[in-house]
Each structure stands twice: as C-alpha cells, then as structure tokens.
Amino acid sequence: MNRTTEKQRLEFPGLDNKLYFNFGGQGTLPKASLEAIVDDYTYLQHRGPFSHQVNTWLQEKTELLRKDIAAELAVSPDTIALTENVTVGCNIALWGIDWQAGDEILLTDCEHQGIIATVQEIARRLGLTSKFCPILATLNDGNPLEVIKQALSPKTRLLVVSHVLWNTGQVLPLGEIVTLCHQHHVQVLVDAAQSVGMFPLNLTDLSVDYYAFTGHKWWCGPAGVGGLYVRQDLLDSLHPTFIGWRGIDTNERGQPTRWKADATRFEVATSAYPQYEGLRRAIAIHSLWGNSQQRYGKICQLSAYLWEELQQVKGVHCLKSSPPESGLVSFTLDHALSPHQVVQTLEKQGIFLRTLLNPLCIRACIHYFTLGTEIEQLVAAIRQL
Amino acid sequence: MNRTTEKQRLEFPGLDNKLYFNFGGQGTLPKASLEAIVDDYTYLQHRGPFSHQVNTWLQEKTELLRKDIAAELAVSPDTIALTENVTVGCNIALWGIDWQAGDEILLTDCEHQGIIATVQEIARRLGLTSKFCPILATLNDGNPLEVIKQALSPKTRLLVVSHVLWNTGQVLPLGEIVTLCHQHHVQVLVDAAQSVGMFPLNLTDLSVDYYAFTGHKWWCGPAGVGGLYVRQDLLDSLHPTFIGWRGIDTNERGQPTRWKADATRFEVATSAYPQYEGLRRAIAIHSLWGNSQQRYGKICQLSAYLWEELQQVKGVHCLKSSPPESGLVSFTLDHALSPHQVVQTLEKQGIFLRTLLNPLCIRACIHYFTLGTEIEQLVAAIRQL
Secondary structure, three states, rough: OOOOOOHHHOOOOHHHOOOOOOOOOOOOHHHHHHHHHHHHHHHHHOOOOHHHHHHHHHHHHHHHHHHHHHHHOOOOHHHHEEEEEEEHHHHHHHHOOOOOOEEEEEOOOOOHHHHHHHHHHHHHOOOOOOEOOHHHHHOOOOOHHHHHHHOOOOOOEEEEEEEEOOOOOOEHHHHHHHHHHHHHEEEEEEEEEOOOOOOOOOOHOOOEEEEEEEEEOOOOOOOOEEEEEEEEHHHOOOOOOOOHHHHHOOOOOOEEEEEEEOHHHHOOOOOOOOHHHHHHHHHHHHHHHHHHHHHHHHHHHHHHHHHHHHHOOOOOOOOOOOOOOOOOEEEEEEOOOHHHHHHHHHHOOOEOEEEEEEEEEEEEEOOOOOOOOHHHHHHHHHHOO | OOOOOOHHHOHHHHHHHOEEOOOOOOOOOOHHHHHHHHHHHHHHHHOOOOHHHHHHHHHHHHHHHHHHHHHHOOHHHHEEEEEEEEEHHHHHHHHOOOOOOOOOEEOOOOOOOHHHHHHHHHHHHOOEEEEEEHHHOOOOOOHHHHHHHHHOOOOOEEEEEEEOOOOOEEEOOOHHHHHHHHHOEEEEEEEOOOOOOOOOOOOHHHHHEEEEEEEEOOOOOOOEEEEEEEEEOOOOOOOOOOOOOOHHOOOOOOOOOEEEOOOHHHHOOOOOHHHHHHHHHHHHHHHOOOHHHHHHHHHHHHHHHHHHHHOOOOOEEEEOOOOOOOOEEEEEEOOOOOOOHHHHHHOOOEEEOOEEEEOOOEEOOOOOOOOOHHHHHHHHHOOOO
C-alpha cells in the first residue's frame, strides 16, 4: 500500500463534509475523475468536437477504458460492451437470448425491480415463464446453491442472480452456482451492481455467461458508464437488440453488413464520452491504496467493526447474524420513526444511509477508505435517535 | 435579437481556433454548459452523491430539461422520454410497436446505418419485411410524398424517415407525409437528428407518432443526451423494451406494479445527469440570439451564401440545384484527392468538414452563428486545393 487512508480520502471531495455510507447507491467521485472529464471536454472543443482527430482519439480512449475494465475482471477486452448503466447491461443479455416460447427464466427473490420488470415484459411478449427462488431466507441459514438447484426445471434456460445481494449484502457462491447451472444447461446472468469494485473478480475462472456492472458505485466513477461482460463463445449467439452505428460494420456505401466482431456489437451510439476517462481515473486511484484483495480485506474488516458495534446497540438488529462478507451492512431498528424517517433524520445530521424495501431495512455501505471513527460516529448517532 | 453574432460566438470555445462546419456531427458546446456540468458534479459531491436531497434535486433537474425540450417541440412534457442519443430513441419506438408477423416497415433510402440495422434485426426476429423507397433521387426532381405513396402497401405499418436528410440536407414535407401515412393507417417514426435545433418545430401540429432526437448536434449540448417524443395517445400502445427503475412504479415492497404514466416509462436507469443541465443551458443560450424562426432564417441565408459561392468554384458540384433549406450543404469535387482525403487535408488547415458515403460527398454545416467570412475562407480553401 502506497498511501495512507487519510491521504487517499483527500481524493474524494464527497467525503469531506459528511459521513457517507451510500457507496452501494453511488460512490464518491475522485477529484481526478472530474478533472479528467473537464480536460476531455476542453480537448473535444479544441480539436473538434467532431473531427477526424477527435473521432480517432475517442476510439482510443474508449478502448483504454475497455482494457482497464477487462483487466479488473480478468477477461479479454473484446468481451466487454460499454453501457450507460448496469440495467442496460442486463437488458442486453435478457433481450438478446434466442428465446423459445415456454422457456423459463429463474430469478432470485432479491433482484432489482428494474430487472424483474424486464423479465416480466420479455415473458409477456415471447410467451416465457418466470419464477423466483427464495434466496433471501438463506442469509443466515440454508444453502443458496440448494435453493437454486431445487428451483431449476427442464424448462429453465436462464438464472438471473446478483453476485452481492443489494438488500442484505449476502455474497452468493457464484462459481458453484454457475457450475450447477451449466450442468443443467442453464445460462447465468449476473447483476454485478454491488460486486464490481467490491472484491477481486476473475470472470474467466468463474465461467459466468453474462455479467452486468456499473462504474458509479463501488468504483466511484461518474454516473452514466457501465458495462456488460459476455463470455467470448457466446458473442455470436447473443443477438444485439438496441442497435446503432457503434455495433455494426458497414460497406463502402455506408450500409450495414455485419455485427462488430467483439462485444462492441452491443453498443449503440453517441455516449457521454468524457465520463469514460472519469471512470478510468477512478479505477486507477483505488489501486494507489492497494490491490483489490487488500481493499476487500479492509472493507470486510471495517464492515465487521460496524456490525459488531451495531450488535451492541439496544433495538438494532443486523439482518446478518455473522460478520458481513461485503461492504453492505443492513439492519432494522425498534423505533417509533420508520426506517425512511430515520434515514432522513440522519441525513440532516450529515450521515448518509438509505432504506431498502424488501426486507424493510436500513443499509450502511462501507468502503475501504471509510474510517473507524466514522463508523463510531454513525453508531453513536443511531444510539441517540 | 439581444446579441450580435460576434458576442454570441464567445460562448462557444470550439469556434475560436478553427473554421467549424460539423454541427450535424456534433455542435460546439457553450462555455455555460460545461460550467453547469461542473457545478452539478460539485453539488452532487457536496450534497450526496446518493442522498434523499440529491435524488429529489436530480428529479427536479430532469423535469426541467423535459419541460424545456417539450417547449421547443411544442408538446406536453409527459410525451418526452430522455435517452442517451437519437439512435436509442429510434430503437425504443421500433422495438416497442406491437408487431405482427408479415408487417412491413418502410424506410427511405437515406436513413442512418444504425437504424437500418435495427430494422433488419427486428424483421429477422419477428418475421417482418422491410423496404426502402427512393427519396434520395427527389432532391432536385420528383416529389418525396409521391415516392412514399407509391411505396406504401397494405402490409406497411411504419414509415421510418428523417425530417432532414443527413446526406443531402433535403427537408422533407413531414406534415404531408404524416397525413398521407395516417390515411393509410401507417405510423411515422422520425429520425430528427438533423432537424431538432435547426428550425422551429410544432410536433403537436405535425401529428407525428414518434420523433427521436439528440441534444448534441444543432442544439450544441453535450454528447450523451437525447430523447424520444411519443404522441400522447400512443403512450399505452408502445411497449417499453429496455426497462429499468426509471420507467416503473413499485409497491411498498419495491416490486414493479406498472409503467410510469408518462413517457418516462421508456427511460431505464442511471444516466450522466450533469449533462442534462448542460443541454438546458445550451438551449437557453441559443434563445439569447433570437427565436428559432430567426435562427433558422439566418441558417438558410448563410447556407445559401455558401451554396452560391460553391457554385462559382470550378469542379465543385453542389448536390442540391437550388439554395438549401437547411444548414447542410453537400457537394462533390472533381479532384485527384478522394473526398476523405480532401476532408483530412482541410482539417489540417483548421477547416472541419466531413464526408458522407451515400452519395459519396463532402458536407459542410452552417449554424446561425457561422460567419460570412468563415464561409469565404472555406470556399477559398477549396479553390486552392
């Protein structure tokens, strides 16, 4: 580790006037990211904004981001499509599968409402069925792998599952889940909103089929940049749905001839490109503090500290009965105020948390640069409610 | 008009070191837009980035942009979905129609390759047919309305048409086209990449069904913000395809219950929100110079001047045989250098144009703040090639 946490925190202006525990909603943008965004806008106006030089430069910058993301996920850059957000990544996978009427999509009961709604609309249009399996109940007891196994049927073609559950912070055994599903000829689409930037990832080893993520949560990049990993041997069988010039090759008369050879086939058209460099800088800044294993170790140490402290507070009930394996610490409170009111009250005191609705709870997110003293102040504020 | 053109131009740093004629590719971003983007990032870090206060503020900002766009298009804000770009807007309409096998999609032969590829993929998946009608040839002779009329068949359900053709700059008679199509029970999806920000629009009067646009061309907003207008009575029949939390209502357990009542049902998830304010500022800045009718008048006056001057240059052939009705002036050149080489040569001299492939030509774009002297310098540079 090259830097102390105190020094590292200076990179994040969002930390300096509050106690911030909402990294799972959105990470605090580094100074260098905003500077890179402004530099890019300035360059674009100086050399374009639309010109041969700028178009070449944007392509190079785009490929640099793709390469950096691929390195973080231990995959080849040509398997990464850049998207506006994690939800678009999930949509690309969900709409791109060659569905047959009667196919079944299996989701866990902890997936995000946007993904559920997408699955429901696909099922409606194409005559599929969808089913939820009870993963939530395995937080402290039971085996998520067994729950999924029980829920698979001969008609199941896809499992939609979060790597880290956004409500409880549970980390699912993704490698085993993928192995199980593949044994049953079921593909796996992962909502990685809470896992990318949280812990070391090797998607090649995991053999996962589709892995959708965002840069603006645990990576602390700007909102509006995310991506989708598509396993290389699936590139040709996953059909592009929303389509534009970025995804196609054209002939000498500008007519579309075929999809791009790599995952850019799933990209559409003009994006907020300066944000790409903003995300690159954010990814780079984290590595100044330590590698992803070291950062994850620190996250676990700190979230365990919060979990232990919360256990000591009368009326506070952590959803998890053992120390967290992620930076998400969810709890309920015996209090006259609703969770929503508690969060609003704390926000007025400069302490930023959020509520979840299913199960109804409050969630605190811990990043590697969170301070022990911040955790203590949070717990003190909860005590004083 | 409150400002001179010279003063207005100071708002656009992209103009000060070059002769810029690529507004149809991307407009020059106003200083105030970049300042607004930076201000928004700063606010987000100060008050969030994820908090109750920020989420409320982002919703308000989003609705302000929607309102400003709606005012420019003379429609109700609830008919506007914000998208990443014009192509996504077209995709929303194209994938959202309740297609039946055998339906036919009619396109003009001047549509963008991304839209053609989308139509081809939809046709492949759903068993539709698609057909091109020869509008290109009507630039100087013939009647686009008649061409479309001839191409309609009992199976045609949708016409995909650009309001202003991106290759030749021809302005199509959209009102008459919509009336014709509606008489034949055919809906009309408009690619408005080159019309929004170019001239006054009243989509309510036009009765158009779907109108997809971007903020980063003639409006000079930041790349990454566009939208789709959906006629109010079609909101319920156009199905959302790419779906996320922005488009759905949820119950007290966070489960999706229904689409949002308005066009936000077509929006997906987290965007580069600071760009929204950047686009708002850009729209506001144009109105400081004059209203949209005045700006369009100036565009036509200046592009006629370029067109006339180009007519005087030996070996230059304007595609249009009469003065342009838009800011797009396309021409070919009798020269040993290819159009691509000409554009690159001129770019090295600080003169920014682009090539089009179908027909193979060079395109110069004139905005209301383009100077007569810039046009003269462009023509002189072409003479000296």
